[in-house]
Amino acid sequence: MTVSKSTEDITEIDKRHIVHPWADFATAPSQGDLVISRGEGYHVYDSDGKKYLDGIAGMWCVNVGYGNREIAQAIAHQAEEMPYYTPFGAMTNPHAAELAKVLAELTPGDLNRVHFTNSGSTAVDSAVRFIHFYFNALGQPEKQVIISRTDSYHGSTYLTASLSGKAVDRTYFKYMTDIVHHVSGPNLFRRNKALSEDEYRQQLVDEFEQKILEVGPEKVACFIAEPIMGSGGVLIPPPGYHKAMKQVCEKYNILYILDEVVTAFGRLGEFFSAEAVWEIVPDIIVCAKGITSGYQPLGATIISDALFDQISGSNAPKDAYFTNGYTYSGHPVACAAALKNIEIIKRDKLCEHVKDVGPYFIEQLKTLERFDIIGEIRGNHLMACVECNISGNKTAAQEEDMATALIVDQFCDKAGLIIRPYEALLILSPPLIIDREGIDKLVSILAQSIERATEVVAEKYTLQAKCI
Known part of the structure; x- marks a missing residue:
């Protein structure tokens, strides 16, 4: 069966019939979803043809990448x-x-x-x-x-x-x-x-x-x-x-x-x-x-x-x-x-590849700790987390930290990068086939998104001095 409906049609059907994992029931009846229709390598495409670098490998899992014949x-x-x-x-x-x-x-x-x-x-x-x-x-x-x-x-x-x-x-x-x-x-x-x-x-x-x-x-x-x-x-x-x-x-x-x-x-x-x-x-x-x-x-x-x-x-x-x-x-x-x-x-020696590019991935991500809204960046090879911490509270994530993570995620989405926001966290786990060029692109988009988010949250919250 070939599905050839428009993005609008698909999202309307989705809203009417699918109960998603981890759905917010307050918005689920009305909020549309991103329709991912195909993938290639470490990129995916939505139903309108927009290309995204998949920073989460679907859900930690598409290790060899998309479109493997x-x-x-x-x-x-x-x-x-x-x-x-x-x-x-x-x-x-x-x-x-x-x-x-x-x-x-x-x-x-x-x-x-x-x-x-x-x-x-x-x-x-x-x-x-x-x-x-x-x-x-x-x-x-x-x-x-x-x-x-x-x-x-x-x-x-x-x-x-x-x-x-x-x-x-x-x-x-x-x-x-x-x-x-x-x-x-x-x-x-x-x-x-x-x-x-x-x-x-x-x-x-x-x-x-x-x-x-x-x-x-x-x-x-x-x-x-x-x-x-x-x-x-x-x-x-x-x-x-x-x-x-x-x-x-x-x-x-x-x-x-x-x-x-x-x-x-x-x-x-x-x-x-x-x-x-x-x-x-x-x-x-x-x-x-x-x-x-x-x-x-x-x-x-x-x-x-x-x-x-x-x-x-x-x-x-x-x-x-x-x-x-x-x-x-x-x-x-x-x-x-x-x-x-x-x-x-x-x-294809993907484990060896991960040992090669993994440290580079973490090293490049660590450069983002220069931004005031970032509390810590941590990870191991192709598994990483960017923690937002504009509140300065080191005991528990605050409302403003969580709001900041969502704002960064929204800017990433607009720029063609899929990450996984959760509370004050931005979680990353790209396909194992990602190369240095892909890592540089991922980090660049993330940096731009954090920079733009910093401008937005600075108007709403008082940024605390970093103490890491």
């Missing part, structure tokens, strides 16, 4: 050969089996058991369900509590939304509070500056251990963490943080879930960052997004042999059916897309 052909071929068959019980398909093998080879340690899902949310949900199943099978049903962190994001199922710790995302929904607890997430920008980074790390670790003791170690099943907290503001932990948190988990027999939905498949210059960047081997890794570069929906929960072997085979309890999974788990078309995507990342 090889992936499109792999999808088409598999759809013709066999579009779908049930993954339940003892059924499988060649592409799911091969992808599981490839993921096992790419992940560290003994993370060799793959449970396929539809998304990052369902991958996290499945990881927690596996852990509950695991402790129940071992005769420890009291170990149910999951500890997560403030400013985290782990998904939008009932369980994963409850795990997520972004305060602004908690609105009129119901959240689980009996088995979900939160501790402070690392935020070096907002920390007490009297503390060194090492002291701050220890403060976070001590808080985590105290929470375990408060709840009771016999009740805590797992801790979940993003390596870098993505949509919470690209919050990078102090050195040694993940190793120290893992050591606390090991002390109290608590399992460690590393949520690599954003960071895996090259965004930090590695297929998986767990061991290569953070020097840990978690008990479970969850991934999605970059696994197919967004060409198909797919997620995976990757479990260690050490866990799986304790509750399977001769060690399995009576009637040990793992009744968790999805109609589209291991979908052959999605798995074909993932295999081709991984092949391209390896062949």
